[in-house]
Amino acid sequence: MSKVVIDALVERFKDPVQGDGVTGAYEGAGGDDCAFVKRERLVEVCRFLRDDAEMQFNMAPYITAVDYLGQEPRFEVVYNLLSTTRNWRIRLRVKVAEQDAVLPSVCGIWRGANWFERYCFDMYGIHFTDHPDHRRLYMYDEFVGHPLRKDYPLRGRQPLVTELEVPAEPFRGPGPAERGE
Amino acid sequence: MSTELDAIPGIIPTRRDDAIGALEKMVSKGLGWARKYSLFQYPFVTACCGMEYMTLAAARYDLDRFGAALPRFSPRQADLLMVVGTVNCKQAPILRRVWETISEPKWVVAFGVCASSGGFYDNYATVQGIDRIIPVDVYVPGCPPRPEQVLDGIMMLQAKIQGQHHQFTEGKPLPVLGQAPRQR
Amino acid sequence: MSTEVKEALKQPVAPRSSELDAPLQSKRMLVNLGPSHPAMHGTARAVVELEGENIASCKLDIGFLHRGFEKSCENVTWTQCFPYTDRLNYVSSIMNNVGFALAVEKLCKLEVPERAQYLRTITSEIHRICDHLTLVGALGLELGAMTVFLYAIEGRDLLWDRLTELCGARLTSNYARIGGVSRDAPEGWLEKTSATLDRVVLLRDEIDALLTRNRIFVDRTRKVGTVSRADALDLGFTGPCLRASGEPYDLRKAAPYLVYDRLDFDIPVGSNGDTFDRYLMRIEEMKQSDKMIRQCFRDMAPGELVVRDFRYVLPPKPEVYGTIEGVMAHFKLIMEGIQVPAGEAYGYTEAANGELGFYLVSDGSGRPYKLGLRAPGWPMLAALPVILQGALLSDLVPVFDSINMIGGEVEQ
Numbered sequence: 001m002s003k004v005v006i007d008a009l010v011e012r013f014k015d016p017v018q019g020d021g022v023t024g025a026y027e028g029a030g031g032d033d034c035a036f037v038k039r040e041r042l043v044e045v046c047r048f049l050r051d052d053a054e055m056q057f058n059m060a061p062y063i064t065a066v067d068y069l070g071q072e073p074r075f076e077v078v079y080n081l082l083s084t085t086r087n088w089r090i091r092l093r094v095k096v097a098e099q100d101a102v103l104p105s106v107c108g109i110w111r112g113a114n115w116f117e118r119y120c121f122d123m124y125g126i127h128f129t130d131h132p133d134h135r136r137l138y139m140y141d142e143f144v145g146h147p148l149r150k151d152y153p154l155r156g157r158q159p160l161v162t163e164l165e166v167p168a169e170p171f172r173g174p175g176p177a178e179r180g181e
Numbered sequence: 182m183s184t185e186l187d188a189i190p191g192i193i194p195t196r197r198d199d200a201i202g203a204l205e206k207m208v209s210k211g212l213g214w215a216r217k218y219s220l221f222q223y224p225f226v227t228a229c230c231g232m233e234y235m236t237l238a239a240a241r242y243d244l245d246r247f248g249a250a251l252p253r254f255s256p257r258q259a260d261l262l263m264v265v266g267t268v269n270c271k272q273a274p275i276l277r278r279v280w281e282t283i284s285e286p287k288w289v290v291a292f293g294v295c296a297s298s299g300g301f302y303d304n305y306a307t308v309q310g311i312d313r314i315i316p317v318d319v320y321v322p323g324c325p326p327r328p329e330q331v332l333d334g335i336m337m338l339q340a341k342i343q344g345q346h347h348q349f350t351e352g353k354p355l356p357v358l359g360q361a362p363r364q365r
Numbered sequence: 366m367s368t369e370v371k372e373a374l375k376q377p378v379a380p381r382s383s384e385l386d387a388p389l390q391s392k393r394m395l396v397n398l399g400p401s402h403p404a405m406h407g408t409a410r411a412v413v414e415l416e417g418e419n420i421a422s423c424k425l426d427i428g429f430l431h432r433g434f435e436k437s438c439e440n441v442t443w444t445q446c447f448p449y450t451d452r453l454n455y456v457s458s459i460m461n462n463v464g465f466a467l468a469v470e471k472l473c474k475l476e477v478p479e480r481a482q483y484l485r486t487i488t489s490e491i492h493r494i495c496d497h498l499t500l501v502g503a504l505g506l507e508l509g510a511m512t513v514f515l516y517a518i519e520g521r522d523l524l525w526d527r528l529t530e531l532c533g534a535r536l537t538s539n540y541a542r543i544g545g546v547s548r549d550a551p552e553g554w555l556e557k558t559s560a561t562l563d564r565v566v567l568l569r570d571e572i573d574a575l576l577t578r579n580r581i582f583v584d585r586t587r588k589v590g591t592v593s594r595a596d597a598l599d600l601g602f603t604g605p606c607l608r609a610s611g612e613p614y615d616l617r618k619a620a621p622y623l624v625y626d627r628l629d630f631d632i633p634v635g636s637n638g639d640t641f642d643r644y645l646m647r648i649e650e651m652k653q654s655d656k657m658i659r660q661c662f663r664d665m666a667p668g669e670l671v672v673r674d675f676r677y678v679l680p681p682k683p684e685v686y687g688t689i690e691g692v693m694a695h696f697k698l699i700m701e702g703i704q705v706p707a708g709e710a711y712g713y714t715e716a717a718n719g720e721l722g723f724y725l726v727s728d729g730s731g732r733p734y735k736l737g738l739r740a741p742g743w744p745m746l747a748a749l750p751v752i753l754q755g756a757l758l759s760d761l762v763p764v765f766d767s768i769n770m771i772g773g774e775v776e777q
């Protein structure tokens with residue numbers, strides 16, 4: 001149903017000189033339509049989607065990132081957008097390279113995007129320009145690295161306090177079977 | 182100082198040390214009895230186990246029956262620290278701080294497997310058991326433990342408190358904030 | 366002491382004409398709330414800047430319950446993710462199970478049998494009632510109404526007893542499976558649950574009577590933490606909080622899943638978007654959920670619980686022991702996990718607090734390549750500083766409660 005939207009987007013952001021802004025439209029699993037957006041045109045596309053009377057994408061329910069380690073470009077930021085008036089959903093995917101993992105922030109368009117972008121920074125190390133509050137979201141400031149990157153070890157703990165010796169064999173209370181009385 | 186009296190078998194021990202020892206024991210027993218039935222708890226609730234903690238504190242399971250009714254939200258007024266839920270690396274310094282602020286005598290219950298051992302969150306964020314940060318008296322396993330299990334844990338803690346040595350004044354120096362915790 | 370100060374001290378101080386003229390201290394005060402503060406549910410820290418008693422600005426610091434949900438899930442098979450999803454919103458774990466299962470099924474293009482769909486709907490709605498009861502109870506408790514809390518917990522316990530009979534655990538149910546549900550309702554369960562629901566209705570009505578017209582409660586929640594409709598959309602609100610602001614968007618109607626399109630229910634919509642409306646929304650939704658569960662009981666027919674496709678679902682035990690295909694399927698599922706087709710999907714359902722989304726990326730192996738969680742409470746918590754701008758410090762507690770921030774899901 002949101003095929004209309006994607007078609008309109010592709011049509012509108014055609015640019016023979018610098019390459020199309022929106023490419024590779026396809027129908028995702030479950031009926032939401034998706035497309036790839038060029039990083040440079042992202043804010044433009046989003047503003048169009050929100051402000052156009054036909055579209056009215058008034059909410060960005062979820063923004064996340066994926067690390068495709070070994071592929072080029074490595075990261076991808078995924079924008080799930082929703083129009084409550086039309087009941088349309090689309091998904092925009094933006095690819096960014098590792099060396100240049102910087103995106104324009106969409107906080108100015110949907111204020112709700114704030115923490116999602118902080119999450120992407122915290123977990124994947126993707127930076128956002130013009131973000132009002134560019135800090136880590138979950139991890140502490142002393143934490144080095146970005147835990148959801150595929151090359152971060154699963155058990156890479158960075159404790160903040162020195163850890164004690166753990167008792168090797170704690171005293172075990174009577175289990176239900178041995179309880180006398 | 183030994184005299185020849187010591188060598189005589191069957192003599193009734195009436196020495197002063199023994200008498201004091203017996204008195205101390207009585208005091209210790211009495212204090213233990215008093216302390217085990219008036220546990221003031223500080224619930225350090227972080228995660229899912231907190232839901233079971235709510236049930237435990239509410240009407241059906243009623244922790245009040247064991248003398249551990251009043252949750253105090255100031256560590257200064259508590260003597261039982263209940264760590265309910267997952268503690269991660271960001272939370273660890275706070276937990277240590279809270280534990281240090283509680284005055285002696287104090288006891289710690291690890292509520293749920295996350296607090297006991299990290300549970301199934303064996304990853305970059307989670308502390309693998311709060312006993313790496315503070316000493317623990319009773320571990321209650323379960324994810325989350327059923328309230329009955331926790332009541333059992335509280336009863337075991339009470340038995341432990343009764344068996345401990347209690348004094349009116351602890352001859353130990355006062356703890357200093359930020360210092361490495363003492364082992365008990 | 367510097368010489369200037371010494372000089373100044375030598376000078377006699379000119380007496381004020383009147384003590385009453387002394388200027389008021391106009392410094393702003395910083396108050397730190399949490400993370401170990403009972404009103405912050407243990408896991409969020411708010412630094413509040415106070416101008417008198419009004420909140421000039423507020424900053425939130427979360428992550429005290431970050432448990433690495435996504436990373437953990439990327440390292441286990443698809444089926445093993447279910448226990449992790451339980452512990453997202455721990456008050457309504459079945460909804461998370463179902464949401465995750467639906468998202469995976471979207472990727473696998475599986476059609477779940479009818480009875481499983483009904484069971485999923487029933488358990489989800491029961492858990493919705495549990496969630497709302499907890500919220501209302503906690504809201505009451507923190508505004509000083511202990512009775513409400515005890516009633517709500519009792520109602521929740523009654524429902525949990527029934528769910529224990531169904532799935533074996535009080536809280537962390539682990540009930541749904543990819544392609545169906547894990548077990549059928551035991552004999553006589555439906556009648557028993559109806560009876561339990563009748564008792565919960567009584568408790569709910571009592572809570573309603575205790576709070577809705579209670580002067581203190583109304584005074585403390587009315588016109589507190591108001592969010593306008595445009596703001597709510599802009600900030601990414603979903604679920605009861607969005608509907609309290611007047612936007613009638615509910616995924617159960619807008620994009621029906623399971624059997625919601627067959628059920629007859631209404632979407633309550635508020636008008637003011639304040640804390641009181643958000644509370645009323647919860648009470649009203651409990652009524653609707655109750656109605657839905659009873660309709661499901663009426664319409665449910667016996668049938669299969671899981672799809673009969675051994676690429677996704679463990680074969681029944683007689684087949685595992687009796688046939689070579691059964692053994693093979695069992696071995697593959699256990700050792701390698703479900704081979705979800707490569708691709709990506711965003712599955713969304715209406716959980717108790719709003720839209721619960723899972724963004725899945727599969728590379729065709731037995732494990733999720735990426736499992737992104739869109740927690741319902743996330744944008745709402747992020748919006749707290751905006752809502753609280755200019756409010757009283759004491760309003761922070763009811764507002765914080767009414768958006769129902771659950772540490773497990775928001776901080777993953």
Ligand code: SF4
Nearest residue numbers: 229230293294295324
């Ligand atoms: S032990 Fe289980 S229920 Fe308790 S906090 Fe840990 S994961 Fe949650």
